[in-house]
Amino acid sequence: MTTTPARTPRTTAPAGTTDRATTADGPRRRLSARVRILLWLLFVMAVALASVATTTRSFLQRDVDDRINGLLTQEAGEFANFERRGFDPETGRPFTAPDRLLRVFLERQYADPDEELIGLVARRSGGPAQIIQPRDVPVALPLHRDPDARRRIFDSPDPTGVLHRPEGEIRWAKVTVAPAGGTPEAAFVVAFHPEREVARVDEVFRVLLAISGVALLLTTGIGWAVAGRILQPVRLVRTAAAQLTEQDLTRRIPVRGRDDIAALAETFNAMLDRLERAFAAQRQFVDDAGHELRTPITIVRGHLELMGDDPAEREETVRLVTDELDRMSRIVEDLLLLAKAERPDFVTPEPVQLAELTADVYVKARTLGERDWQLTDIADREAELDPQRITQAMVQLAQNAVQHTTVGQTIRIGSRAEGHRIELYVADSGPGVRPQDRELIFERFRRGTARRGARGSGAGLGLSIVKAIAEGHGGRIRLYDTEGGGATFVLTLD
Structure with missing residues (x-):
């Protein structure tokens, strides 16, 4: 004989705390479901907010780039158009001198903030001379004050580019003025300093990060409360499971909601x-x-x-x-x-012909005793039921009828079908059942006093088995008085 070790009841940890799981190496802390849900929620929220902030910054940066590129393209296009179609206001003829062309054009322009419009003219002595608008640009080192930067832009073969300097980058575009096939004599340069635009984008990004931090703090509080409310039934399940014993299985969990x-x-x-x-x-x-x-x-x-x-x-x-x-x-x-009978596989329903089943029960019952056996009704239809269990129940009813009748007395067996309802019955002509015993006889080890006699040697389990088989099919067993005396047991299946 083997024995099982005694189990000590498990206590539950308060909500929001960590549990301790005992391992071979000692106690190990385990995060509660509430904390894990909150951590996952914060992780997802942090990733989502960071993605939103980063994506917003990327969109703003791209918008700044598009706007700067559009401004550079527009200014360069206006100068190129003026070079092709413009006239010198003093002579009324096309421009012949590059410096005159640049000066007249620049006098008619007004640069945007952080923008420089510069004219560069080649000199034999070295770097290009410059013609600028009479205005300052609010940056650390404007292009018109940086000879090295002007020279690098003038000598560059590219029409656009980015000049990286310690004082800040410059995005520029230029239009060269040169005779056909000759070297450039002059160039119009439009330069943009994007530091303040980039700084505004960074400021928006920092504001979004600050808002995200506040949102995470609010999410932490709200998530903690919501997770606790959602998990409250789970904690009740856990508490109820911990308090269950073999002697007390009556605890139930209150059900609220439909989630x-x-x-x-x-x-x-x-x-x-x-x-x-x-x-x-x-x-x-x-x-x-x-x-x-x-x-x-x-x-x-x-x-x-x-x-x-x-x-x-x-x-x-x-x-x-x-x-x-x-x-x-x-x-x-x-x-x-x-x-x-308590098991779900107690009955195994299958399609059965009631007429054939009733006839089989009648043939088997006739061997139980010398009685006047009669097959009165036969339902001619198909039904879903367990033929072995139904046969067992009907034979048990027939055996019960034999025990409470004498040789030659009538016992009738039959089946009826009304709509979805099916009835199989056994009717005897014995002494019947007293009214006070009608419910008693279906209990285990109990028999009615009026039907108890020398022939009743059973233990009082037969009708309990019949009742279990009926209930296993979702039906019931009913008792009526037989016309002329006796008892009729009807097995009703809906």
Whole structure:
């Protein structure tokens, strides 16, 4: 015989704290579901807010780049158009001198903030001379004050570019003025300093990060409260599971709402219902077996203790002991069948022809005793039921009728169908059942007083088995008085 180690009840940790799980290396802290949900929520929120801020900054930066490129292209296009179509206001003719062209054009322009419009004219002595608008640009080192930068732009073969300097980058575009096939004599340069535009984008980015931080703080508080409210039924499930014992399976979880948590509580309550029924069936099986087997065991022991050496006495004792052992075997089989009735596979429905089933039951019942057996009604239709269990129930009813009738008395067997309802019945012409015994006879080990007699040697489990089979099919067993005297048992399946 093996024994199982005793289990100590587990206590639950308060909401929002960490649990301790014991391992081979000692206690290990475990985050609660509430904390894990909050951490995942914060992680997702942080990633989402960072993505929004980064994407917004990228869009703003691209907008700045597009605007600067558009401004450079526009200014360069205006100068190129003026070079092709413009006239010198003093002569009324096209420009012949590059410096005159640049000066007249620049006098008619007004640069935007952070923008420089510069004219560069080649000189034999070295770097290009410059012609600028009479205005300053609010930057650390404007282009018109940086000879090296002007020279690099003038000598560049590219029409546009970016000049990187320690004081800040310059984005520029130029239009060269040169005779056909000759070297450039002059160039118009439009330069833009993007530091302040970039600074505004960075400021927006920092504001978004600050807002995201505040949103994360608010999310932390709200998420903590919401997670606690959502997980409250889960904590109730956990508490109820920790407090369950074999002696107390009556605790249930209150179900509120119609969400997944409510469905979890309903499922847990249904599991507790099944456990309670299973334990009740187990206890009832043990109680019934102990109660009913005690008598035959006492009889067997008494006969064996009093058995003498006389062969006839020994033969009679063996016969009585064998009879009691057979009775105990039948009781155990009936109790096991009733215990199995709680299982979902107790019945296995299948399509069955009622006419064929009724005829089979009638043929089997006729062998139970010399009675006036009559097959009165036959339902000619198909039904979903377990033919073996239904046959077992009907034969048990027929056996019960045989026990309470005498030779030659009538026992009728039949089946009826009305809509979705199916009825199979066994009617006898015996003494009937007293009104006060109508519910009693379906209980285990109970028999009606009016029908108890010398022929009733059963343990009182037959009608309990019939009731279990009916309920396994979702039906019920009913009792009526037979016309002319007797009892009619009707197995009703809806």
